Amino acid sequence: MDGMINPGTEDFLGTPLSDVTIPEAGVANLSRRGLFGVGAGALLLGVMVKARPARAQGEGLAAAAPRPGTQVAAFLEFHPDGKVRLLSPFVEGGQGIATAMAQIVGEELDVDPAQFIVDCAPPGADYLVVNGRRLTGGSLSVRSSYATMRQLGATARNLIVRAAAARLDVPEAELTTEPGKVVHKASSRTVPYAELVEAALKLQPSEVAALRDPATFRWIGKPVPRIDIRDKSTGRAQYAIDLQVENMLQGAVTHAPRLGQEPGALANEAEVRAMPGVHSVHKLPGAVAVLADRWWRARKAVEALQVTWADAPNPNALPADFSSAGMLATLRAEKGAGAPAEENGDLAAAFAGAAKTIEAEYDAPYIAHAQLEPPSAAARFNVDGTLDLWVPNQAPEMFQATAARMAGLEPGKVKVHSPILGGFFGRHFLYEAAAPYPQAIALAKAVNRPVKVLWTREEEFLRDGYRPMGFVRFKGAVGADGMPVALQAAAIGEGPIGRYFTQSQPVDSSMVEGIAGKPYAIAAKRVDCVKVKQPTIISFWRSVGHSMNDFFYESFLDELATAGGKDPFEMRLAMLGDKPRQATLLREVAALSGGWKRGPFEVDGIRRARGVAMASPFGSEVATIAEVSITGGEIRVHDLWIAIDPGRAVNPAIIEAQVQSAAAIGLSSSLLEEITYDAGVPQQRNYDTYPILPLARMPRIHVKVVESGAALGGVGEPGVPGVPPAVANAVAALTGQRIRSLPLSKARLGSS
Amino acid sequence: MLELSINGQTRQVDAEGDTPLLWVLRDNLGMTGTKYGCGIAQCGACTVLVDGTATRACVTPAESVVGAKVVTIEAVERDPVGAKVVEAWVSRQVAQCGYCQSGQVMAATALLQQTPKPTDEDIAGAMTNLCRCGTYNAIAAAVRQAATA
Ligand code: FES
Numbered sequence: 001m002d003g004m005i006n007p008g009t010e011d012f013l014g015t016p017l018s019d020v021t022i023p024e025a026g027v028a029n030l031s032r033r034g035l036f037g038v039g040a041g042a043l044l045l046g047v048m049v050k051a052r053p054a055r056a057q058g059e060g061l062a063a064a065a066p067r068p069g070t071q072v073a074a075f076l077e078f079h080p081d082g083k084v085r086l087l088s089p090f091v092e093g094g095q096g097i098a099t100a101m102a103q104i105v106g107e108e109l110d111v112d113p114a115q116f117i118v119d120c121a122p123p124g125a126d127y128l129v130v131n132g133r134r135l136t137g138g139s140l141s142v143r144s145s146y147a148t149m150r151q152l153g154a155t156a157r158n159l160i161v162r163a164a165a166a167r168l169d170v171p172e173a174e175l176t177t178e179p180g181k182v183v184h185k186a187s188s189r190t191v192p193y194a195e196l197v198e199a200a201l202k203l204q205p206s207e208v209a210a211l212r213d214p215a216t217f218r219w220i221g222k223p224v225p226r227i228d229i230r231d232k233s234t235g236r237a238q239y240a241i242d243l244q245v246e247n248m249l250q251g252a253v254t255h256a257p258r259l260g261q262e263p264g265a266l267a268n269e270a271e272v273r274a275m276p277g278v279h280s281v282h283k284l285p286g287a288v289a290v291l292a293d294r295w296w297r298a299r300k301a302v303e304a305l306q307v308t309w310a311d312a313p314n315p316n317a318l319p320a321d322f323s324s325a326g327m328l329a330t331l332r333a334e335k336g337a338g339a340p341a342e343e344n345g346d347l348a349a350a351f352a353g354a355a356k357t358i359e360a361e362y363d364a365p366y367i368a369h370a371q372l373e374p375p376s377a378a379a380r381f382n383v384d385g386t387l388d389l390w391v392p393n394q395a396p397e398m399f400q401a402t403a404a405r406m407a408g409l410e411p412g413k414v415k416v417h418s419p420i421l422g423g424f425f426g427r428h429f430l431y432e433a434a435a436p437y438p439q440a441i442a443l444a445k446a447v448n449r450p451v452k453v454l455w456t457r458e459e460e461f462l463r464d465g466y467r468p469m470g471f472v473r474f475k476g477a478v479g480a481d482g483m484p485v486a487l488q489a490a491a492i493g494e495g496p497i498g499r500y501f502t503q504s505q506p507v508d509s510s511m512v513e514g515i516a517g518k519p520y521a522i523a524a525k526r527v528d529c530v531k532v533k534q535p536t537i538i539s540f541w542r543s544v545g546h547s548m549n550d551f552f553y554e555s556f557l558d559e560l561a562t563a564g565g566k567d568p569f570e571m572r573l574a575m576l577g578d579k580p581r582q583a584t585l586l587r588e589v590a591a592l593s594g595g596w597k598r599g600p601f602e603v604d605g606i607r608r609a610r611g612v613a614m615a616s617p618f619g620s621e622v623a624t625i626a627e628v629s630i631t632g633g634e635i636r637v638h639d640l641w642i643a644i645d646p647g648r649a650v651n652p653a654i655i656e657a658q659v660q661s662a663a664a665i666g667l668s669s670s671l672l673e674e675i676t677y678d679a680g681v682p683q684q685r686n687y688d689t690y691p692i693l694p695l696a697r698m699p700r701i702h703v704k705v706v707e708s709g710a711a712l713g714g715v716g717e718p719g720v721p722g723v724p725p726a727v728a729n730a731v732a733a734l735t736g737q738r739i740r741s742l743p744l745s746k747a748r749l750g751s752s
Numbered sequence: 753m754l755e756l757s758i759n760g761q762t763r764q765v766d767a768e769g770d771t772p773l774l775w776v777l778r779d780n781l782g783m784t785g786t787k788y789g790c791g792i793a794q795c796g797a798c799t800v801l802v803d804g805t806a807t808r809a810c811v812t813p814a815e816s817v818v819g820a821k822v823v824t825i826e827a828v829e830r831d832p833v834g835a836k837v838v839e840a841w842v843s844r845q846v847a848q849c850g851y852c853q854s855g856q857v858m859a860a861t862a863l864l865q866q867t868p869k870p871t872d873e874d875i876a877g878a879m880t881n882l883c884r885c886g887t888y889n890a891i892a893a894a895v896r897q898a899a900t901a
């Protein structure tokens with residue numbers, strides 16, 4: 001990207017570890033803290049775990065550490081019934097990654113994806129396949145591991161064929177495979193893989209086992225059915241919340257209303273101890289807990305506990321007068337210049353020579369993940385000195401390291417189990433002060449019994465790490481021909497990449513992605529990152545900075561179109577003259593919607609209009625059109641047309657489902673969602689006060705997957721960012737009213 | 753002790769009478785297919801059938817269903833309508849994270865038992881369970897498919 005100084009979340013997460021500076025402060029901070037000495041606001045996402053050269057210390061053969069993703073035995077188990085169990089580097093949370101892994105490995109191994117059982121692998125050097133690290137996030141899973149997992153399948157197949165050659169005493173070249181078995185045509189003999197595996201694993205793996213010709217792919221690139229669907233349609237799928245550990249106690253917690261307060265006196269502790277099923281009452285950092293034989297009893301007891309919450313000398317405590325309105329005022333008042341994230345051309349000259357200049361300020365609220373499964377964790381200390389931890393997570397090695405520190409164990413002594421996730425959207429990174437696993441570890445240690453802690457929905461809304469508040473100030477100008485000639489933006493606030501990973505760098509990529517790096521030709525532009533700390537716990541939220549920044553930018557671009565008397569679609573197309581990939585996609589989405597028309601126009605006597613927006617998130621390109629009407633002051637979205645270009649498609653059906661899903665959460669966030677703070681306390685504690693999109697408000701969604709052949713992009717998040725601006729632009733087209741603050745439902749809209 | 757009829761079986765349960773049915777199912781009986789999402793009748797993840805009516809088990813005291821017939825996701829396929837719903841859910845590939853889907857399947861089963869040929873308005877009116885993964889269009893399509901199966 002010309003003049004693009006700073007990368008986005010995408011580039012950050014995709015960078016090899018050696019290129020990422022982990023700030024000294026962050027590391028020191030980690031080691032200084034004892035068990036639970038966690039500064040309330042200082043939850044760290046954790047230090048990225050380095051690919052340890054685990055087996056690299058020896059001589060000769062042993063000196064060559066196996067590269068991650070190459071050890072067949074670490075990944076594949078062959079069952080006598082023909083099933084193949086794959087230990088996946090990634091955790092399944094709805095995005096379909098278990099199926100995608102089965103397709104990719106199965107294609108080369110020659111096993112039908114339907115025969116796969118896929119579980120998330122335990123921590124281990126073999127699984128660090130995301131550029132030498134491991135996480136499920138950043139829409140990175142398939143694109144980071146595609147080549148590795150294909151080669152793994154090919155290596156395994158090659159070993160099995162060679163073992164068959166020895167067993168059948170025929171030349172390897174005479175053997176072929178059919179799904180799950182080796183075939184010797186000349187003698188009409190077949191051998192199932194499962195019978196060959198033991199011998200195969202004794203052979204030296206070939207580094208260069210041949211890959212299948214993509215032209216002959218049967219499963220990659222096809223809409224293969226998801227392998228987890230039946231279990232998820234019949235209640236059989238097991239999530240963290242469903243796990244039972246023998247002899248476990250169940251824990252419920254109440255957190256301090258305001259972050260940073262600590263529990264003081266417990267007025268009625270004796271009575272609470274005497275409640276049915278109660279085992280014990282505990283004080284934890286920033287919380288109280290009750291353990292009982294059953295969770296409901298623990299919950300009733302902890303809610304009956306009369307706790308005095310005391311202010312503690314905690315540098316990360318939320319101020320008693322903290323409010324979201326106050327935070328927004330602080331961001332608005334910040335006029336500093338910040339550090340440039342993107343710079344091009346002579347801005348001053350461009351503004352001086354412009355025909356018309358406009359300015360605008362945009363903001364977005366704190367929002368919650370609101371994944372449907374409330375967080376839980378189970379911990380068990382074993383007699384052999386190990387710790388089992390069952391925890392919803394997007395990064396097993398990070399949790400292993402953190403849990404080990406909390407438990408006072410070597411990381412190798414912590415066995416992390418990663419169940420499937422009941423939604424995640426960025427919720428299940430470390431966030432130590434915003435998750436129950438530290439509590440489960442402390443309680444299991446305290447009572448010397450397995451403990452499972454489950455948060456109520458209310459505690460989850462109270463302690464979730466929210467998407468940070470967003471605020472951007474724009475100034476832009478159009479020339480005599482009405483086309484944009486200058487654009488200046490300042491993103492003011494804080495983002496999760498800057499807080500957890502790049503504190504010492506002037507630009508926080510997660511603050512500017514979706515504003516810097518846009519594809520449009522504008523002669524002079526400058527995007528600044530102005531850091532203002534937010535005292536709340538902030539987090540990654542599906543599509544991270546893009547989830548609001550593309551709303552800000554694409555809305556303002558429509559304002560420039562209005563200023564220049566241009567149609568917003570035609571103007572964008574004209575600005576993409578040297579960007580054929582994006583221009584093609586914009587035409588595709590227009591065609592998908594039956595040809596671009598902005599409106600307003602009437603359908604069944606009701607006026608409607610359309611808006612358009614583009615985004616370039618996570619290596620993919622997306623173009624979105626929304627059609628809206630307004631009834632009784634409420635925005636109704638009838639249709640969303642979304643064209644996505646992820647380069648190539650591994651499973652078009654899953655991509656379409658992910659885009660539907662991303663569009664729904666994007667629409668939900670644009671219309672409805674907002675967390676507000678008053679006196680340091682978040683005011684929304686359940687779905688009644690924090691509504692999310694229901695079925696009755698779901699629009700028709702039309703998805704077109706365009707395969708440009710560009711490098712593989714992500715598919716889980718990219719559907720989000722185009723939706724809020726497309727809807728807001730449609731509302732502006734319909735009403736003439738430009739809404740610059742999310743959620744849109746706050747705005748008073750005249751019925752038009 | 754409470755005596756409850758769950759999926760056609762009589763079960764003795766050692767729980768306070770005001771314990772929500774949801775927690776009796778999950779904790780006392782180990783039937784974890786019915787999910788906890790909100791606890792205040794907002795999300796529908798805990799939907800079960802009580803005498804054929806879709807009911808949010810998180811706000812239903814266990815003592816209030818003594819003498820009633822409770823059907824959960826674990827037994828839904830034994831009901832002919834429930835079996836059709838599950839097949840439609842599989843063929844339409846509805847689930848993403850899947851966490852809400854037990855409740856969705858139960859709500860759809862109750863709808864189709866009472867209204868075998870629902871209109872789109874019927875579907876929107878009855879399928880009020882939340883899905884954070886946004887599978888709503890697939891849900892509506894699966895309900896329509898089950899209605900014609
Ligand atoms: S858990 Fe019962 S409705 Fe949400």
Ligand code: FES
Nearest residue numbers: 849850883884885
């Ligand atoms: S499938 Fe994830 S909440 Fe519905």
